[in-house]
Amino acid sequence: MSILRSLPEQVDFEAPALAAAGLGQWEIDLSSDSARCSPRAEALLGLAQAPSPRTLSSLLDAFIPEDRSAVAAAFAKVRSTGRLQFERRIRHAIDGTVRWLHVKGGLSEDASAPTKLMGIVADVTEWRxxxxxxxxxxxxxxxxxxxxxxxxxxxxxxxxxxxxxxxxxxxxxxxxxxxxxxxxxxxxxxxxxxxxxxxxxxAGRHHLHLAPVRVDALLLALEPALRTQMEAAINTELLRPSGPLTCTTDASQLEAAIQQLAANAQDAMPGGGTLRLSLNERQLDGCEAAAYGVAPGPFVVIAVDDTGIGIDDDGIAHVIQPFFTTKGARRAKGLGLSQAYMLARRSGGFIDIASRLGQGTSVQIYLPQIV
Amino acid sequence: MSILRSLPEQVDFEAPALAAAGLGQWEIDLSSDSARCSPRAEALLGLAQAPSPRTLSSLLDAFIPEDRSAVAAAFAKVRSTGRLQFERRIRHAIDGTVRWLHVKGGLSEDASAPTKLMGIVADVTEWRxxxxxxxxxxxxxxxxxxxxxxxxxxxxxxxxxxxxxxxxxxxxxxxxxxxxxxxxxxxxxxxxxxxxxxxxxxAGRHHLHLAPVRVDALLLALEPALRTQMEAAINTELLRPSGPLTCTTDASQLEAAIQQLAANAQDAMPGGGTLRLSLNERQLDGCEAAAYGVAPGPFVVIAVDDTGIGIDDDGIAHVIQPFFTTKGARRAKGLGLSQAYMLARRSGGFIDIASRLGQGTSVQIYLPQIV
The missing domain is CATH 1.20.58 (Methane Monooxygenase Hydroxylase; Chain G, domain 1)
Incomplete structure (x- = not known):
């Protein structure tokens, strides 16, 4: 127990370099199942309150159910390998958000404490x-x-x-x-x-007729056709700014892409719902632009949102690939989103997709704005 | 200068959690261009000796030339964003190895030291x-x-x-x-x-005749055909153990895969060289097997090594993809390695490729061994 008594001072102290890098520290005694976290580690793990000392199993509970067995397996292996390293998701007990954490550590090199495991934790959600x-x-x-x-x-x-x-x-x-x-x-x-x-x-070898396109006017002209295309149980909304928004792209391919996204949205709402088309401007700085592999600057964002069944995380990772179809969209060839992606890339933009199961999907086409 | 005088004590101390996680600490004063590293940070950066204090530019020199401008850009941005994070490669000054480092930090939260940048460094070569x-x-x-x-x-x-x-x-x-x-x-x-x-x-939909195959006998029988297939300037060697080695795979597809790999090796040696076929056993533990997405256990390893032009890091990342061809292999369709990959996957194994420019390429087919 002498080891555990000495823990608080160690984990409460956080080196300035750890603070600057946003890392938390933790210590676990495997023999007594006692765990202690530094304040930043507590915050990163999204723990609701701080009973001290914690147990390893209470730390495991911070991770989302799908990831718990992998986390437990990583801890189980540490006795034989002496090392621990994994990236798994926690659900923040207070704000409910899901975050990816990188956990790295190892058994203490102090021979008198062979079951003392120590390490760091970092939030790697944005990095991932x-x-x-x-x-x-x-x-x-x-x-x-x-x-x-x-x-x-x-x-x-x-x-x-x-x-x-x-x-x-x-x-x-x-x-x-x-x-x-x-x-x-x-x-x-x-x-x-x-x-x-x-x-x-x-393959991006299709001929595109790239020309300046007034996207606001294109959406307004497309709206009646989209309303006709939608089933009666689907409510169609169009939100657009008052001013003109212009991009260099292929107008007819863009129309086809939006119609295809609307058709996907309809497939995701078999019981009806709302299809919302919206148009916005967004400025991307160097960091954001680099993450998407585009040049920084002003972008026009065309969003096609539905209130449908949504796509899970695994589906989101593949949904842009050609011939990928979710169960809810058997009719589709699975090429629509890939073609929209290629059109956006070739127009200097990109596509961003967000979804929550049971709540809906939002597909955003980013195109560089001509100002 | 008061800040710099206080640095040594801070960076020389390394929290036990940092030691257990294998992380080093560093501090840089951007206004004076003075940098200090903890002993583990020095070791991770692979620095030859320890002049103290260092400069930021001397730290940049630890990175390989191709990565230096990206590292410099990350440091240049820190004044506006307050944060630093990148993964780049260093070349170890003593042993010459190239390693991937993850560097993360930020400006000090201490308002009296607005140009003090601190953070951690970790070796992420294996993780990557x-x-x-x-x-x-x-x-x-x-x-x-x-x-x-x-x-x-x-x-x-x-x-x-x-x-x-x-x-x-x-x-x-x-x-x-x-x-x-x-x-x-x-x-x-x-x-x-x-x-x-x-x-x-x-697509893995081709019919395979999976059956127990004596890989040692298959290679011995294939050797004369391979010698005939090779140009005169290429020396062919076969190294195999004395005992029998058996796997469940498709014998004729495996023969075709080895012949294709030998043809690739020949293409990589336009001036002649040595083609070495070798056969070995290797035990993969849980960690290694998981990394390759296979079950742990004994594997038969068929290696096709050449002394040819080699493939650069970017090429290695794509060489297994169908229709990918390097400049040195114009004749090829670029399907051979992909088909070998699919055969290995469908036999419960995998393919590993290592190469160094100007020194040669080694392709290893891992197949689960029947013991």
């Missing part, structure tokens, strides 16, 4: 979000490259078949019935060519 | 490597899914065209010359179908 966006962007670049290469090869096969089929048709004679098979073969080639077009758009 | 493997695996899963969906759709188009083309051919009459166009169209369809097959293998 930055990394996730970078990985998503790299992953989409790889997928885009693959789609382009496949489309290129298939185009060669389809061209070879199409050319030879036409030459064959010129050289043969047959009945009206025969003609129907020729037309059906041609139809298959056409469908392949249209599919190839969509792959080319995913 | 673990994350990179996870992202690579997720990215490949997404690409694999995309390839599968595209192959499925194209298969439908090709089937529709092929069936109708055959029906058309039955209903028409034409010359021998006409027949040649028919055959050429059929040939295009066949090439499309073969390409589809390779996409299906990338």
């Amino acid at each position: 979000s930055h990394q996730d966006r970078r990985h998503q962007s790299e992953s989409m670049a790889a997928i885009s490259h693959v789609c382009g290469r496949i489309a290129h090869d298939y185009n060669n096969f389809l061209m070879a078949v199409g050319t030879n089929l036409e030459m064959y048709e010129e050289q043969v004679t047959g009945s009206e019935r025969a003609r129907r098979f020729y037309d059906a073969a041609q139809d298959g080639l056409q469908r392949g060519a249209r599919f190839n077009e969509s792959l080319m758009s995913l | 490597s673990h994350q990179d493997r996870r992202h690579q695996s997720e990215s490949m899963a997404a690409i694999s899914h995309v390839c599968g969906r595209i192959a499925h759709d194209y298969n439908n188009f090709l089937m529709a065209v092929g069936t109708n083309l055959e029906m058309y051919e039955e209903q028409v009459t034409g010359s021998e010359r006409a027949r040649r166009f028919y055959d050429a169209a059929q040939d295009g369809l066949q090439r499309g179908a073969r390409f589809n097959e390779s996409l299906m293998s990338l």
